[in-house]
Amino acid sequence: MILAALVRKEWLEIVRDPITLGVAIFLPLILLFVFGYGISLDVEDVRLGVYDQDRTQASERLVEAFTASGYFRVTRRFPSLDEAAQALDRGRVTVALVIPPDFSRLLAADRTAPVQLLVDGTFSPTALIVSNYATAIVNTHSMALAERRLETLGLRMPGRVSVASRVWYNAPMRSVNYIVPGLFAVLLMAFPPMLTALAIVREKERGTIEQIYVSPVSAPLYILGKVLPYAAIAFVEMLLILTVGTFWFQVPLQGSLALLLGASLLYVLATVGIGVFVSTITRTQVGAVFLSLVVTLMPSFLFSGFLFPISTMPYMMQLYTYVFPARYFNDISRDLFLKGVGIEYIWWNVLLLVLYAAVIFIAASLRLKKKVA
Amino acid sequence: MTFPGDPNAAPFVSPRPQPGAAPAVAIRGLARSFRGAAALRGIDLEIRKGELFAIIGPDGSGKTTLIQSICAILDPSAGRVTVLGWDSVAGAARITSTIGYMSQAYSLYGDLTVAENLEFFAAVRGVSAELLAERRDKLLRFSGLAPFLTRATKALSGGMQKKLALCCSLVHEPELLVLDEPTLGVDPLSRRELWRMLAEHHASGKTIVLATSFMDEAARADRVAMLSAGLILACAPPAEFGDDLEAAFKAKLRAAPSLPSVALPARPSEGAAIEVANLVKTFGKFTAVDSVSFSVRCGEVFGLLGPNGSGKSTTIRILCGILPPTAGVVRVAGINVAVSPEAARGRIGYMSQKFSLYFDLTVEENIRFFAGAYGLEGQDMEERVRWALGLAGLAGERHALVRRLSGALRQRLALACAVLHRPAVLFLDEPTSGVDPVTRASFWRSIAAIARAGTAVLVTTHYLREAEGCDRVAFISRGRLLALDAPARIRARHGGASLEDAFVRLMEAAA
Secondary structure, eight states: HHHHHHHHHHHHHHHHHHHHHHHHHHHHHHEEEEHHHHHOOOSEEEEEEEESSEEEEEEEEHHHHHHHTTTTEEEESSSSHHHHHHHTTTOOOEEEEEEOOOOHHHHHHTTTOEEEEEEESSSHHHHHHHHHHHHHHHHHHHHHHHHHHHHTTTTTOOOOOOOOOOOOSTTTTTTTHHHHHHHHHHHHHSSSSHHHHHHHHHHHHHSHHHHHSSSSSHHHHHHHHHHHHHHHHHHHHHHHHHHHHHHTTOOOOOSOOOHHHHHHHHHHHHHHHHHHHHHOOOSHHHHHHHHIIIIIIIHHHHHHSSOGGGGGGGGGHHHHTTTSTTTHHHHHIIIIIOOOOOOHHHHHHHHHHHHHHHHHHHHHHHHHOOOOO | OSSTTTTTTOOOOOOOOTTOOOOSEEEEEEEEEETTEEEEEEEEEEEOOOEEEEOOOOOSHHHHHHHHHHHSOOOOOEEEEEETTTTTTTHHHHHHSSSSESSSSOOOOTBBBHHHHHHHHHHHHHHHHHHHHHHHHHHHHHHHHGTTTTTTTSOOOOHHHHHHHHHHHHHTTTTTEEEESTTTOOOOHHHHHHHHHHHHHTTTOEEEEOOOOOOHHHSSSSSEEEEEEEEEEEEOOOGGGOOHHHHHHHHHHOOOOOOOOOOOOOOOSSOSSSEEEEEEEEEEEEEEEEEEEEEEEETTTEEEOTTTTSSHHHHHHHTTTTOOOEEEEEEEEETTTTTTTTHHHEEEEEEEEEOOOOOSBBBHHHHHHHHHHHOOOOOHHHHHHHHHHHHHHHGGGGGGGGGSOHHHHHHHHHHHHHTTTTSSSSEESSTTTTHHHHHHEEEEEEHHHHTTTTTEEEOSOOOHHHTSSSSSEEETTEEEEEEEHHHHHHHHHHTTHHHOOOOOOHHHHHH
């Protein structure tokens, strides 16, 4: 009865403040588009600069091998090594290929012809991929040269090992397929807690909360009256970004939709709970916003495994990531979207979400004493 | 002193407490400090069931702390508070779910309508729908809020909001009702209606405890407790304080140090300081100011009086050049404000109840900031800073942070900052709202000193008693000028009644 009155009151306040509601619904959507298009770890169209000192057919074939792969595009030809270095310094090219003057002579003499690859390593994950691609291209080219040379001698290539690699779960290797499910974890942690925290701290600032203190409304009941409407909004947010992710970004959901929605519900209860907890330790709206940024927005990007794999973090930081529920839901969301596994594989993370929501709710209830000081 | 001239104000017959009946509130040795600063220093108090009990005291005397301790939303540092038989710490949940409370802060949900606020507080208090329907009619009739049921609460005037807040605290007909300055910032007419509602509730045998800075309200109580620096100076029925509670109050407290009169001569200004001719201001179809004319001489203290929403603030905003008039001519210090508001702004000073001081700066840093903002520098700046410190009586506390000052000292500092640039005209918008009588009296002496030096002072206030200190007053209601004269002449015209009675009569005649 009292709970119904609290929820109804909260709901009326929310719908009469269209700006807040608009921010709650549309800001995550905008960010979904920004990040969905903006974050891509796919390596394609890498800008390649060539310093060819040999200038022969042989060296030109090597360059063609690069462009034919589809990953590289020759954007520069350098007259000197200095120019190549400058182009890398200025970020004009990502890779510089240096072919020594005796390249074709050494090949013709059946000797090993070294070439040099200079890779811009300022962003190391991409640099590693680019370097591997380039090495693979050179190796394949080299192997083809060797095969042709043996043929002219009337010989065959000796036995070799060949790799048939298949990428599972994300066969086309589209980064949007794992960025978007990860974004669900990030966005639901970034906005709902802040809105919830503001809703309570606003009452502290205006003084209306004193009226609640002097009333039969208990702390857990008051908190529940805030959690339910804001969790409902967060869940609508989830439905919205899920729809856009599936239909606009074409990210296929391999697993069960019901399981995903159920886990999202638990997740938003946990994140909204964080918002409530933040509100119990801050007094002003400005304070609530700053604390929310530090304990929700920032960790949701850094410590959820969304962009930076948790397994490569130092051990202490790995433990720290358990403080934020984004990592549990990030795992759940990616497992369901990409692997399509069932509850038997993700029950541990689901259980952690349940515990998290329960603990944060109890902690907030204990913190919110019905006292003005 | 009785509540002035309310024909309905029959003296309260307080139900005799039955012998042996437990008191509504029993306080023993209550002390409370905030980070080492003592707000209450040993309070012993017993409030009987059915009593109307008033708490008065200067700013910072601990009124709100005492009120919050009674409401069980503040635990004592020492001592015990027992309310309706429950301990305020162990039985806090029982107390808070039983009593009614109206805090000084805004206690309503502004986005909700009048009806929705009532429904919310009724539901929270477990009042059934049938019971609410029955009580709602009565409450709405008393408060005059019936026509505004579907209006958003934030769109109501201050007086109506306070009435609604009281309705919300009365909806469960609490045995004990606790009110913290319930009539603060409310016009005299709304104040009477609030008191009629309180009287009705009290007449049904309920206990009411309230903190107030209006001595005429305290005079209506069965007993009054005078609080000063966290201690009760006196506690007795108002009659025992003599005829004039306000005078008794001032006498009890050490008189506030009177301010040195160091007002510098204002720059001479030709003719009338303020001239308003046929001023009209409309917002859409709503006419906020309806052809008002008056003029204020140099050195005159002019009171602009009227209920909440009567057009006072709109008039002051136009005079300050913040708001353009729809029609009419407004000259301040000889400058047409609508034509050259910037030029006029250099000649005026402004202070509102929300003193625009920087709390994290010291006294002197605040003065220097405002002096700098007015373009003072070098020798002029030093001279002005010394002068302002003298006017505020804060030379000894020049390095104190403003947040550490009492409300009264802050107010004096705000006033000094408002007249740093020797304005020809000084606007004071409810400068004494919520300030105790002693502080108010010393504040009015400062105003008089500033006026004597040639500055015209235009002041708005809800304390009609202090408006008697004005040379002339203007009553406005619904944007129209109802009366304009010296306070003594207005009183004479209404058969020697107080200014407050004259005000209410004019208001009722106009309605």
